[in-house]
Amino acid sequence: MDRRFVSYVKGDGPYQDYWNQWKKESDDPDKDFQDALDVVKVLQFKKEKTNPFVLNAKWQTLKQSIEKIDHKKIHRQLKWMKYASVALLLISVSSILLNFVLDYRYDQISSIATQQVALTTSTGAPSKVILSDGTEVWINSSSKLTYPSVFAGDVREVQLEGEAFFHVTKNKVPFIVHAPRCEVKVYGTRFNVDAYPGQDNSIVALKEGSVSVLDGKNKEHFLKPGMVAEISNTKEILVKEKVEFHRYDDWKSGILTFKNRSLKEISDRLGRKFGVHFHFVDPSIASYKYDLSVSTESLKEIFKLLEYTAPISFEVDPMHEKQINIRVKK
Secondary structure, rough: OOHHHHHHHOOOOOHHHHHHHHHHHHHOHHHHHHHHHHHHHHHHHHOOOOHHHHHHHEEEEHHHHHHHOOOHHHHHOOHHHHHHHHHHHHHHHOOOOOOHHHHHHHHHHHHHHEEEEEEOOOOOOOOEEEEOOOHHEEEEEEEEEEEEEEOOOOOOOOOEEOOOOEOHHHOOEEEEOOOOOOOOOOOEEEEEEEOOOOOOOEEEEEEEEEEEEEEEOOOOEEEEEOOOOEEEEOHHHHHHHHOOOHHHHHHHHEEEEEEEEEEHHHHHHHHHHHOOOEEEEOOOHHHEEEEEEEEOOHHHHHHHHHHHOOOOOEEEEOOOOOOEEEOOOO
């Protein structure tokens, strides 16, 4: 950048007469001179962020002016050194301006990419969201999914507390789900993750494609379609093959399917669906196993089904209407 021009703009150098004389000798310098003046002021002295599109417009104007210059006419009217100074000034300004605009846009994109969105579903109200890469996520009730507004960088990462079904858009950039007790690395697929805080284990069920689950030693366990991985609190992994996958994603259609599941697991799911809390007055019955499938039944109707198959009873706590006490039937 021409230091004489910068000094003139700042008003603290010996070149005031030089540039004033230049303006007098030029045919029509006002617009070009003013645009250059505005840009140098912005680049040198303003501390606040300036809209890059305004600067870009000024640069386009200067560029067009440069292209229209009649070099023969300039040579006849002015000394070549003066115009060489202006040309150098414009080239310097254009270079700095381009870097300024690119940095500004990069900062804007980076800022958006670092913004995290937290989607929490309420009791009995599953939800669906489409992420920036096109990945579809169905989120079960009483769950929380945290994800960036825009995926950027060399990995796509989300955090899950609860249960969700993922249909991940195939991409060279890895997709990773962080959840209680487990971390799932995805390679473009459809799968379900059941990882509510407080559970004894987390469950990853693969419908199609390929995923891997990390154990406590960071070893990857790869799943094939129709396989399920159960991850304990100590991150030990038990892999099951040839499961009935609908048992793991029927909840998307409002159906709860249980096969050889404990009454504790069933009551946890019913609690999230209906917004109630279950208390086992007799802890021993929490381990009772059931096969059960419910969809449109009310909570009372489900209680009757369970009471019919085992000597247990469900009672609303007289002091807390949202608490259901489970005890051995006398």
